[in-house]
Amino acid sequence: MSAQPTVVAEGVSKWFGQLVAVSDVSFDVGPGVTALLGPNGAGKSTMFRMLCGLAQPSKGTVRVLGRDPRLDVGVTRAIGLVPQQETVFERLTGREFVALAARLHGLGEPEREAERALETVGLDPADPRPLPAYSKGMRQRAKVAQAIVHDPQVLVLDEPLTGLDPRQRVDLVALFRRLGEEGRCVIVSSHVLAEVERLGSRVLVMSQGRLAAAGDFHDLRALMDDRPLRVRVRTDRPRELAGALLERGAVLGLRLDGDDSLELDTADARALARALAPVARDRGARLLEVRQLDADLEGVFRYVVEQ
Amino acid sequence: MSAVASGGARAPRTATTLAAYYGLLLKTQLSPARVLGIAALGAVSILLGVLTRFDADSAQASADAVGAYGLGLALPLATLWLGTLVLGDLVEDRLLVYLWLKPVARWQLPLAAVLATATLVVPLMVLPIAVTPLVAGAPEVVPAAFLAAALAALAYSGIFVAAGLWFRRAAWWGLAFVLLWENALAYLAEGFSRFTVVGWAGAVLEGASDVSAPVDAGSLAAGVVVLVAVAVAGWLVAVVRYRRGELD
Known part of the structure; x- marks a missing residue:
């Protein structure tokens, strides 16, 4: 000031x-x-x-x-x-x-x-x-x-x-x-x-x-930069995929959203991207959509306000 | 740009800023459509003068045309068109901020708007109204017609500039005012002409010549005073709105 x-x-x-x-x-x-x-x-x-x-x-x-x-x-x-x-x-x-x-x-x-x-x-x-x-x-x-x-x-x-x-x-x-x-x-x-x-x-x-x-x-x-990223994944086996991602420590947290969606929180989007496809293949899950949420400025500000 | 200089800047001179506002508003108002539209209204007045030339009492017939059509309809409509838009356009287009955020007394812009409106209405509408008795073969009525039209133009300018700042759809409010207040009520309600511009303009027309006006609210002197007072009141009402209103 x-x-x-x-x-x-x-x-x-x-x-x-x-x-x-x-x-x-x-x-x-x-x-x-x-x-x-x-x-x-x-x-x-x-x-x-x-x-x-x-x-x-x-x-x-x-x-x-x-x-x-x-x-x-x-x-x-x-x-x-x-x-x-x-x-x-x-x-x-x-x-x-x-x-x-x-x-x-x-x-x-x-x-x-x-x-x-x-x-x-x-x-x-x-x-x-x-x-x-x-x-x-x-x-x-x-x-x-x-x-x-x-x-x-x-x-x-x-x-x-x-x-x-x-x-x-x-x-x-x-x-x-x-x-x-x-x-x-x-x-x-x-x-x-x-x-x-x-x-x-x-x-x-x-x-x-x-x-x-x-x-x-x-x-x-x-x-x-410290803000966790939120990613939505649509898949035919959300529970199996969620369990496997938690086992591998690829996410900070997750939430099941309906019968075919997961919302994942991660600090490292690249690591998640690397882990997601092999985990899905191992569990026989089909990935229907992978989309980053809160990527817009509104999301950034929301995070700042929450802090 | 040089170093900060605003602290040492002098207050702008009133004549300079008033002239700047006036010049800008004249420029923004002068569109071909508006000029042609208002000139057409003026041309109808002259045409009425030509037609009344064949009347047995052409002086009275031309005064009727001046009073009923010129002062009661064409002049307020022309002034309505220009007056409500002169500042109303700037409000609608969100351009008023460029004029408001200046170290200029708030009374100046509304005054410039009234003057710019009157300046355009005089050649486009007042002169044709004044010429109407001339082409009718009654030149003795010309000065009275000019004086009545000029003062009415000033009064209507004040009213419609204020309306342009106060109302979002000022043109529609103004149209209702012209048709209902200045015409229907002025002619039909007994004594109501005292509350109308057309009534006092008729008083000037009648008082300054030997003809009678369609509506007449009083004496020549009272007409002059009231019409100028209406213009000033309109300007002051516009100033109040300009000072207090919030800008986008």
Whole structure:
């Protein structure tokens, strides 16, 4: 944690009728890059909306530079946001879009500042095409340009790498890291673990509206590497197969599921794969299906939350 | 990018930001379909003026056309189309965030929306309404028709910009308002015209000329004050919604 946090959320909850989108989340973030990690629907975007003042917390408080972003219009000068939505102004070029942001932020030379921001994200300021004619990756970069044109102290990026090709991802990740190293507070959301690994070491993990974990990415990674894998096996002789696998010590645990299925927990998927076929052959069992469960990010987060 | 500079940035000037909002909203509103649709409504008004030219009292006949069709139907429909969409489109497309998250006083965007709507309605609808008495052969009614239409356009702009922010299906609410409130009730319920824009626009039309309007709610001075007040009230209601509303 930073000694002087730039962004502070205290006991923040947000609900829409009966639906709880964010539940009692507290954290503080200082200069540098912080990744907000979580599966789709975890509440990341709702949290970002509250951080930027776009939505009022149902409970709790959000402060940016010690000020309430919902009520204090002036603090928006210090915030740059790349929202998740893909829609853009249909009749504006990239340059007009970014220059508009510069003008609304009161920059002295909006056109020049727009040029600079566009060049920073690798877009041609002289491109005469309207934004809808851009590729998805170009539109995404234009959104980043409008967010950084005024050199904000706090940069909130909601899935900013969506739609970018690998080269563009590398460039933007480098830009975000540089902005963080220069002293800005950069908060980036993502549901892709590999992206987060490249962005920086500090992570906040959200799952089902709650803050599931906060800390160093490498600790989280180690926790995930220790995570047992769950594999479903469909076979015509589940009991015989289960007994043999337990005998060989190939699984940490197992559960019979119906007449033809087993769910196996293993710490070593390769060892299980090596053991499974010979054991099945020895017991005369036919393997109808072998499928890894919990391989998606949702499963990873569930495990992290359980820990 | 240079080092962090936001701490030293100055507050943007009101004229600059208002002009930026206004220019953007004008640009986003100007689609060929909208221009042609509203111009068609205006053309019908002029056509009515041509037809009333053959009336024995062409001045009164043109005033009837201006009051019943222009002020009561075409003008509110045109303003409804533009006014509810000027900010409503940004809400629907989730683009308002790019304008909201700026160090700009919250009253500016709704004001720019009202002004942008009125700016488009004047050439596309107010001018054809004002020209209607001219082609009818009653040029003396032109200033009154222009004044009544311009003030009504301002009032309707305020109402429909606010509706665009408050209601999800603002166009349908607006259509019901125009047909039921501004027409059926204004004409059929005695004394109700005092609560309608068309009634006070009729008051301006009647008070500024020697013709009588189909509906008339009071004096010329009261009409001017009420119509401007309605525009201001609509703008303020829009500001309240813009300040308090939550954005996607």
